[in-house]
Amino acid sequence: MASGAAASRAFSNLLVSALFAAVVVAGFQFEVGEERGWREPTGKEPETYNEWAAKNRFRIGDTVYFKYQKDSVLVVSSDDYLACNTSNPISKFEDGSTVFQFDRSGLFYFISGEPGHCRSGQRLIIRVMHPSEVEAPELAPSPASGGGSGGDGGLPNDNSTAKPSGVSYFVTALAGVFVVLALFMQEP
Structure with missing residues (x-):
């Protein structure tokens, strides 16, 4: 026994x-562009793709979901990102519904494969945190400093746009x- x-x-x-x-x-799945998806900016968007990415914390195992029509998603080098060069992608996706998983920490560069879209702002840099990176805890404000009901209570970004x-x-x-x-x- x-x-x-x-x-x-x-x-x-x-x-x-x-x-x-x-x-x-x-990991979590992030929807690039949220409701609007991955499309050429018109100039009336509330934020750029990079501003959206800066609000989130990406980790190894997380995924980004690109929803698009008559377009593509290219994973490129930093030089090709800066030059909007579509001729030498690391990876190319054209299925209209792309899920890309982060398998390492570091920077990932995405651009549209459609002519002119990258120069119009349809490009994205995502920084994936290294597992050893430790985030310092933030203290919640006291009720006397206006941290009462409403607002975020002084909490750090919690990947609120992420979906399991x-x-x-x-x-x-x-x-x-x-x-x-x-x-x-x-x-x-």
Whole structure:
């Protein structure tokens, strides 16, 4: 019986470790351009693509979703980004519904493949944080300093434009299965 209990504990520990690793890898999906999507700017937009990106924190495992029509998304080098050069993309997507996942930290450069769109502002730089980057906590303002109801309460950016990706839903469901299995495997 003792060996069965030890095996059960070892299995439970393995499940918990796997669950922790899966949760760390799961990311969020950001919708580029939100409601308007990925399209050539008209000049009447409330913010540029880069202003939108600066408001968010991107991590390894996160994805960006590009929704577009009669256009494309090019992943390019920094030089090609600056020159709006569409002739040498690292990757090219033309399906109208592109999901790009960040597999490393650093800068990622995106431009439209349509002539003139990049120069009109249809380009985007995303900085993916390194896992070792630690964000200093911000203190919430005291009620006396106007931090009462309303506003953001002094909280740091919480990826409010991010949506859980399909991977996140899968990992959550998988975690539930692991918990149920671990409970059934325990001996009385």
